[in-house]
Amino acid sequence: AQTVTQSQPEMSVQEAETVTLSCTYDTSESDYYLFWYKQPPSRQMILVIRQEAYKQQNATENRFSVNFQKAAKSFSLKISDSQLGDAAMYFCAYRSATGNQFYFGTGTSLTVIP
């Protein structure tokens, strides 16, 4: 089974600054998708961004962007101009082309300091 590793249990960032959350994964597949989900204290899981493995261009969504390094099996999330509302738990997830399951990392808790 695929594994997803988030090595940073907690991170903090000053408001308006930039922060990068790390994610690595283990797979032997060539086609797959990667996702970042945000879970604020309200506990709703919100899709932040997704990346197709066959696309070299890094995905971006407003202040959120990824650094996808396929050879290194790395998928980091960069949050620019951090806002108080960005404070949440962030989960990295993997979905293969051949399976139905999502594989989630253990999450990174992000604190935004005013």
Next chain:
Amino acid sequence: DARVTQTPRHKVTEMGQEVTMRCQPILGHNTVFWYRQTMMQGLELLAYFRNRAPLDDSGMPKDRFSAEMPDATLATLKIQPSEPRDSAVYFCASDLGGFGQPQHFGDGTRLSIL
């Protein structure tokens, strides 16, 4: 926006009681997942369905948990008898089932077994 609807949002009950959690997937979504989230274990996949058929329920304790989809608009997760260790947040998620489709999560049911 279309959303996954879960009921109840909170449930407190005594050990040994039957608990039923319900989920209404987004209309048109054919894949439904049940997850359990705890501080210790993170997000655990309990079961998932495609076109109402169970594809994998290996994550569920079979002796007390059961998951069904009586129709395309309703998924249920039952625990009988419930135990204090079942206390967790239970999430339902749905998606279109195609490659790369993101999962859409409900708001979860916070279950407390006394």
